[in-house]
Amino acid sequence: MKLSALVVARNEEARLPRCLAALSFADEVVVVLDRSTDASAQVAQSAGARILEGAWAVEGDRRNAGIEACTGDWILEVDADEIVPPELGALVRDTIAASTADRHQVRIDNYIGERLVRHGWAGSFGTTSKPILFRRGVKVWGKQRVHPSLRWTGTEGAKITAHGIRHEVDADISDMLRRLDRYSSLKATDMLEAGDIGSLPNNIRRFLSRFFKALVSRKGYKEGGWGLLLAFCAGLFPLLSHLKARLEPERHRP
Template sequence: MAKLSALICAHNEELRLHACLSALSFCDEIVVVADRCSDGTEGVARHYGAKVVSGIFPIEGPRKHAGIARCTGDWILELDADEGVTPEFAKEIRETIEAADAADWYQIPVDNYVGDQLVRHGWGGSFGTSSVARLFRRGHKSWKAERVHPGAKLEGRFGGRLTQPIKHMVDEDIADMFARLGRYTALRAQDLADSGKIKSVPDDAFRGVRRFFKCYVSRKGYKEGELGFLISLMAALYPILSNLRAREILRNRAKAGAEERPALAPAPVPLRRAEATQ
């Protein structure tokens, strides 16, 4: 029988973690990466028998790799603390990994909720997704060293998309959605400032318009009414705000560097001829 490890990365998720972990009895082990936690996250994880990796992981890629290093399963199932699964989901996962012709990695659909409203359409543009590559054989997925939504490399044979979704409580309300945009763009801005890959304002504006059209029209965000429009708008603002904030970071770094440099000694004032001969 294939051994399945569940991997959850959490930062101060004591209140949400109970619901997430209580549904993972179908997994053979649980690994929780407790990143800079100051609440009861670690206690909750240990209550459910999880292995706990405690530390400071400002970069998401190394955080994921630290968790993978503690997993011993043949397969890894990634979840976030604000996500939940059903018995039907558990059944499909076990059947998938125990099949004789199992592939190396699979996409899993996501049902995203804003409050108690299920929002199926319009997600994308680094502000949400309706499908994720979260089930894979150990050693077949790795991440880049980025702070938010790191790029991932998947190796081996793709097995397609499963049918049972992850339930994701993505935002509590509209205010929470705006707060998430602020968090995401702050982290993305740091990545851009570090890499120096900051685009021009006209280019950002063009990307924003393109993302809005893709989310609202191509991905049918219009079917979700006001929330669909707002999600598409957040996706459009993401690259613009990220790059503007990256420029601000670079200006602040330059200013701080200038203030730290020692002031040059003033040049000596030449004496007038009369003073020099006295």
């Protein structure tokens, strides 16, 4: 089985070297560079990757372009801030050699700085597993700028949990808050384009339910103050997106 590793990036010259070096177990590496102005292309070329450069305003479109560029029977889709350890690479090869399914969830180990934060990821602000290993042709991303929807065909196999991807999601608290600001702005644009920004009461309810889910249901309380921060960001994401679309439509309209 031929395996393609797909990396979608924008101005990631600092993180691409470690990400790409960890993908040597793949038969080919495809790097999609979206409006990159730094040395990302040179880094990818030096690593022996095939490069697809362009400009995509919508995340789903750029990810679909990358999937179409892959030639493998199976695709492993990772981001520039994710590192696949050797043990997981070997497990991925074993999985695709034996699998009769069409896709598999893979465990994600999220790091804030050097701290592994296992609990509290929820509400479109983070996840502990993603469906990133799949046969070519079964996965299509939706046309959204942030957290695009997914359309699948085929069957889902067993989740890969013995080893996980190292996801260096945030450098520190300030980086986490900048991510919240960036994500909510993109979500506001998506909602304005769709003509549905929701209501304030509903988004207040979503704040409370997502805060509870992250802190209690997803056991964020086990992480102390970090879990509290994650619960706050998970709950605030839909509410802040709504408020940006409602109060500042001229700033976020597509």
